[in-house]
Amino acid sequence: xxxxxxxxxxxxxxxxxxxxxxxxxxxxxxxxxxxxxxxxxxxxxxxxxxxxxxxxxxxxxxxxxxxxxxxxxxxxxxxxxxxxxxxxxxxxxxxxxxxxxxxxxxxxxxxxxx
Amino acid sequence: xxxxxxxxxxxxxxxxxxxxxxxxxxxxxxxxxxxxxxxxxxxxxxxxxxxxxxxxxxxxxxxxxxxxxxxxxxxxxxxxxxxxxxxxxxxxxxxxxxxxxxxxxxxxxxxx
Numbered sequence: 001x002x003x004x005x006x007x008x009x010x011x012x013x014x015x016x017x018x019x020x021x022x023x024x025x026x027x028x029x030x031x032x033x034x035x036x037x038x039x040x041x042x043x044x045x046x047x048x049x050x051x052x053x054x055x056x057x058x059x060x061x062x063x064x065x066x067x068x069x070x071x072x073x074x075x076x077x078x079x080x081x082x083x084x085x086x087x088x089x090x091x092x093x094x095x096x097x098x099x100x101x102x103x104x105x106x107x108x109x110x111x112x113x114x
Numbered sequence: 115x116x117x118x119x120x121x122x123x124x125x126x127x128x129x130x131x132x133x134x135x136x137x138x139x140x141x142x143x144x145x146x147x148x149x150x151x152x153x154x155x156x157x158x159x160x161x162x163x164x165x166x167x168x169x170x171x172x173x174x175x176x177x178x179x180x181x182x183x184x185x186x187x188x189x190x191x192x193x194x195x196x197x198x199x200x201x202x203x204x205x206x207x208x209x210x211x212x213x214x215x216x217x218x219x220x221x222x223x224x225x226x
Binding site: 040 | 150158163208
């Protein structure tokens with residue numbers, strides 16, 4: 001499968017714990033995006049990378065959230081000191097430089113904070 | 115505030131009925147417009163896109179959308195829906211170099 005893959009698919013954690021999600025984009029895509037989706041809402045933009053450079057971050061991305069793409073390939077999204085309000089589906093997507101609005105999404109990582 | 119609005123949260127239609135889902139955005143300047151679809155149990159995928167040129171764009175599975183600049187709208191249409199069109203539909207706007215912003219989605223339920 002050469003699509004976008006995310007790991008883990010589902011994470012259950014206790015409030016206050018740290019969690020990390022990984023995303024492997026389509027190999028030839030330079031751009032990688034993180035979105036968050038809650039029930040009944042559309043995906044909310046969190047951040048995106050072009051290669052290893054983080055080009056845009058949403059105001060929604062508090063200081064507890066950090067994302068990296070160290071070698072311009074896979075990316076990680078870490079949430080520190082999780083809160084119940086962080087429970088959501090975390091979506092990763094990738095695109096080429098040429099077609100930047102055409103996102104290819106992964107299956108998502110569902111976070112449940114107890 | 116800049117936003118994308120989808121007016122219908124939940125639409126129920128019978129097979130063969132016509133569909134129109136509304137989408138309005140509030141960004142100024144040049145935008146690219148998209149509709150994405152999420153079928154039950156599947157990930158989001160692109161349905162159609164508008165960059166420039168003919169404001170009536172055609173996508174996969176018989177869907178089309180019309181960009182009306184004066185109304186800041188990009189409504190999705192299909193003349194005759196099928197049961198397999200049951201899904202959630204998201205309008206999305208890409209303002210300039212910024213990342214894609216999605217609307218809240220419309221859940222379409224097509225009854226056989």
